[in-house]
Amino acid sequence: MDTSFTAEENAFAEEVRAFFAQAYDDDLRARLESSNPTIFRAAVIEWQKRLHAQGWIATGWPKEYGGTGWNDTQSFIYETERAAAGVRDVIPFGLKMVGPVIYAFGTDEQKERFLPKILESDEWWCQGYSEPGSGSDLASLKTRADIDGDDYIINGAKIWTSYAQHADWIFCLVRTNSDGKKQQGITFLLIDMASPGIKVNPIVSIDGHHSLNEVEFNNVRVPMANRIGEQDKGWTYAKALLAHERTGIAGVADSKRGLTQLRELAANEVNAGRTLLSDPLFQKRLSDIEIELMALEFTELRVLASVAVGGAPGAESSMLKIKGTEIQQAIQQLTMDVAGYYQGMLPNDMSAEQLGHDFGSQARQAFMYGRAATVYGGSNEIQKNIMAKAVLGL
């Protein structure tokens, strides 16, 4: 049993730290936190292009498709350093979701057409899975694709589509067959967001922001050449995608940074003559979270180690998701509590900063949007169903 890093791995960590210190400068950092969507989008693309120039844009991809080809330990180190430096993760829809599906199941033409533009961040993707009537029961989706010559004609609606307002392309699960099991008869399509008949309706979420959307499809024409793999087999490709993202699903590195920030905040908040951080009740709440996170960090390492020797990540990633999101929400909750009544300050009114207190609004936004974590990607209750079946054999 040995969890220490080799000299080579330590040198790699040093290299990653040095790169972030130089490339993720304060000016960029400020623009990435902008609430102006145009500035934000441009800043994301600029940052991702810098990462690409460094060769680190596609951390999970094999080398032959332009990825880093890192092993799990290298990915783990990269992820740890990224979060510790407060560097935002790449927008996942192209790089972490559809990209791997395309290189694993796409045709050569699709690989040539789509992968370079994903790596260059020249095309922005969004994900069309959930529907107004299909949430946790994803396979019940009803958006229809009817064959017309060499095209599909799409009718239906997708919902909770993050960044659809910025996206050039959407990858969708659509129904091509209603006979038999509902998981069969689903097809995986790549759809140009500029296609006639697509309408994006914004959804303002409880954090006060617009990142979610409903995407309507009215007789949208999609060439069959944009289908991934075989017709009616889309569920298989979608499932492979879910298993792809092993490292990082627990968000350990980001939660560690969240806890560090929380500690700093609590060291500055004074209550009845002493800092919150020195209050035993607060300390207990903080260490409840920190101890769970210390455990989760090793749970993730154990999962990675078992995957490295040929184990399947499958159901263990459900556990990483459940514990990881519980911890994220606990940190968000405690940060809100540290903010006290400043958690209620709205960004567009008298700002919290003007009032002499600068994190209440951020804390609220993180907390409110953070409710999504236990809902998306298969709610935590669905994850428990998966574990009951796959791990416990129930």
Next chain:
Amino acid sequence: MNFDFTEEQNMLRDSVARFVQDNYTFDTRQQIAASDTAMSEQNWQTFAELGWLSIPFAEEHGGFDGDAVDIVLMMEQLGKGLVLEPYLATVVLFGGLLSQGGNAQQQSTIIPTIIDGSCQGAFAYAERQSRFELADVKTLAKPSPEGFVLTGEKVVVINGANAAQFIVSARSSGDQADETGISLFLLPADAKGLMITRYRMMDGQLVANLVLQDVTVSGSALVGELDAGYALMESVILQANVALAAEAVGIMQELNTKTLEYSKTREQFGVAIGSFQALQHRMVDTFMAYEQVKSLLYRAVCAMTDETRDAAIAVHALKVLLDKNSKLVFGEAIQIHGGMGLTDELDIGHFAKRLMMINTTFGDGDFHQSRFNALRYS
């Protein structure tokens, strides 16, 4: 980075697992618990023959030179069988104090007798008023012409009923709660002035209270430096906490396995109760609770064997989560077993009682969380 065990470690684990499976059915265990000594001398000799009693000791004393990983693998398997033989008390605590603090003569005469199974030991540290605080020592050690005279009382001494030799903490200088001024002394069970009161605990252990009435020991009975016993105790108890947590992890796994099996066979409303989502989610929770403690156990073991990491923080964290999660695991195990879970006949409640005793040994969750907080947040 890997969590693999060596070939030797795998063999050790398998051999302990086989012993438990072949020789330690629940009925046998209950018979041993009810016996006069609450342990089996025959089993203890088997432990000696298999080399288990030699694991942490140095080769020069006939030991195996093992590390924390070996002890963890061993204790995890012993936990699954609710094994009563005093491995922790004799090998980890008593033996650990001698290994780390004993003088050459103590080591060369006593350690070989631990290894061959002829000497059981115990460590008497707790007092009526001390609760979990190691430094709270009222038992006095006064210098005398022969060496020292010990006077005071020690409570809940693990394996105190069977031990042939004790190591006792006593105050040689300073105030009642000072960390400095504590010294450790080795004394035989038949020392003049030592009175031993034996009693049973809910987990089947036979423990003892000691009354020391002017017990005279020679200067060479000192284990470690005079007045510097606290650091030695702390260091050995850190290791003992990891060993205990490993035993608890074995128990939690066993409880989860038995509960899951029961849920697959017990039928109500015409179906196995394990088909109900309300129970499935609870069993997923107890599975995760077990995995999280196991992760902290590994984390603590890595910290113990890697000097660059802070072992104390890792061990405090381990005991905090163990306290919380083990209560969830045994609570759900009893609940899901329904009425049967309440019977003395079934092993479930006995696993629960052992977990409860483990949690109170060397500090409960609150105690360790206070320590953790003090180290991390001040």
